[in-house]
Amino acid sequence: MLDTLIERIRAAHEHDSPLIIQGGGSKTFYGNPDEGEVLSARAFCGVVDYQPKELVLTARAGTPLIEIEALLAEQNQMLAFEPPHFAGNATLGGCIGAGLSGPRRPYAGAARDFVLGVRIIDGTGQPLRFGGQVIKNVAGYDVSRLMVGALGTLGLITEASLKVLPKPAAEATQQFELDEASAIEKMNQWAGQPLPLSATSWHAGLLTVRLSGAVSAVHAAQVKLGGETLKDAAAFWQRLRDQSTPFFDLRPATSNQSLWRLALKPTTPPLKLGEAQWIEWGGAVRWLVSDLPAAALFEAAKSCGGHATLFRGTAPAGGVFSPLTPALHTLHCNLKQRFDPKGILNRGRLYPDF
């Protein structure tokens, strides 16, 4: 199977014919439109190694996340970055390639923080291995993390090794009726105190906070923070993770509205950019439904220390991601050139010009 993938990429490189890498197809909406023949990594699957005591799992790219999470759950462990599955059958390869993380991210770390090593096939068909299966490793440049979120433009990820963590013994979710500005302030204040926070959300006047840890610690924090305990909290966080609440639905084609993800300095005060908003990650991510032009949102995000992504909707001409400065753009092109000289892998998916 690996040989087939290598051959396909080698041939595509030779014939200059672009490929679209696909896993479970759960994130086809994400990024810019790309062109080419579909190259599916879905069949290259299976957990290669899992050592619960070492906190390390290695699996092939096509392995469904759901399978990995079930295996980890048997040992009371988890992927601590809580990767979104969205509506489809998300795979490990897609999860790492897209580099997206879920509600636990600000408190536990992102997908890139848990990647220990990867095997890839580059744009010439050359298999390469970077990083490894140990938690501390500083030999060579950190090319494994460079692959996280590169949207397959630097290589097809065929295998990844991840650090995993024990599941918390207890979780509880508290809700507070609070206006937006106060909620942002609270989220930041609490994150600066020794509290077992593991997720935060604010939407429509309701601040929702998840606590995770030892039974006693979660209970003590519940008492300290107060609020109403949310029943069925697991479903709430899963819906937020997978964007399966109506707020995140694609707007009707007749509307110009898109779903934007604004990643900002977490203390940024309420944005005056539109009505419907969902705040996550302790204030560092603001989901926004808006019909403002892309340039306005890129500019707004930049002035708040971050960047914006048109997450769902029609891609603007310059692409769905915040534009890079000329110096950074040059570096991106240089790196792309080294990993995929003919630009056949997911052409245009990250930025329209490479």
Next chain:
Amino acid sequence: MLSPVFLSQLRRLLPPHGVLHEREDLMPFESDGLSAYRNIPDVVVLPENEAQVAAILQLCHAEKIAVVARGAGTGLAAGALPIDGAVLLVLAKLNQIRQIDPLARTATVQPGVRNLAISEAAAVHGLYYAPDPSSQIACSIGGNVAENSGGVHCLKYGLTVHNILKLRAWTVSGELLEIGSESLDSAGYDLLALMTGSEGMLAVITEVTVKLLPRPQRAQVVLAAFDDVAKAGAAVGNIIAAGVIPAGLEMMDRLAIQAAEAFVHAGYPLDCEALLLCEVDGVNEEVSDDIFTVREVLTASGATEIRTAESEEQRLKFWAGRKAAFPAVGRLAPDYYCMDGTIPRAQLPHVLKRISEMSAEYGLAVANVFHAGDGNLHPLILFDANQPGELHKAELFGGQILELCVEVGGTITGEHGVGLEKINQMCAQFSTPELVRFHEVKAAFDPDTLLNPGKAVPELHRCAEWGAMHIHGGQLPHPELPRF
């Protein structure tokens, strides 16, 4: 040799004391923390602001002169070793803490700020910077980013790469790069990760924004003695399997325990083969629960003695022995050579057995200090540099330990970096196409190979020569020739 014209151009960019060129001024910069490697620099420049850094880079780029960046010079892999014909760019004078934002929990600092100084400045807000390399009192944050430094707490709190948000850095041609953001991610490739641990080979950092964490409410440490290193190793896995992620989980072998005890009188038991220190931190209730679990696991794993520190004073005393382990071992011999491999923890008994066999073969004693939680092993090879050939023997022995780490699925460096020291062992860990790609990544940033050339990634011909030497069972041909 650098030309007088070039030197006078440098002097025009900097204040009078910003260019060092006299031999006695250059001597302090001849090595970093790995003093076995020395080379007096041709010239040292000490910029005081970002504009001066950019101007120095622009000049060097125009003249095609190599640049070696250096922070506090505490690195242990000769990464900041001066190179002939190059400028040594010392960033120690860029030492301002620009801003601490307690609500956003960030500190924005210049690269010459010491690691510990960040935590000291943040303490008033109940915050601290988590990575704590043992040299934290002296090492600078710029160097920490260059090496992706760790420390005793990184199993739980991560390495430098997990604890920084944003960099201001300058390309070799003197162009500004703003990498990362004030949020938790940024657009495009993860250049923040690529820069972290890049050993001054890709760009020069002039500002770092780090994350600050709330100080844990409480920390408590348990000490456990074992009559067998394998049992101690297994206990580490059992603690983690029980769902506890300790803040620190350290192991010492017999020689290290005895040296530490003789040096600081920490009260360690001496009739044991291995000692574990397991620290848990967090909110009060959680620490109580975890200490209970850890004690149960240690008992079940066959510990011969278990003590819980009952006071902060006792906790610090337990740690004092471990923290003084390096200088303590240093008292056993005129010199020691510290290795830095990482291994899958399950391989620990096998690796320690092989190290002890090699120790007998080379006739050099070894004390083992181990960041057990994350598998990072620091064997300290004892030798006497004044005995002809002993340093060379120690280096060969060290190299073989690193190759053993690769053989069992680990890596040649967990936290110290490759520098010049471990450059041959890179050939054991990576294949030719992978090394080629590393060179190409560098070329994407630095096409003329001017930033710290010759470090971190070996030239392919070097690997070919090294591979050929290895065919003869570790016996180097022409032992009289210098090899570094």
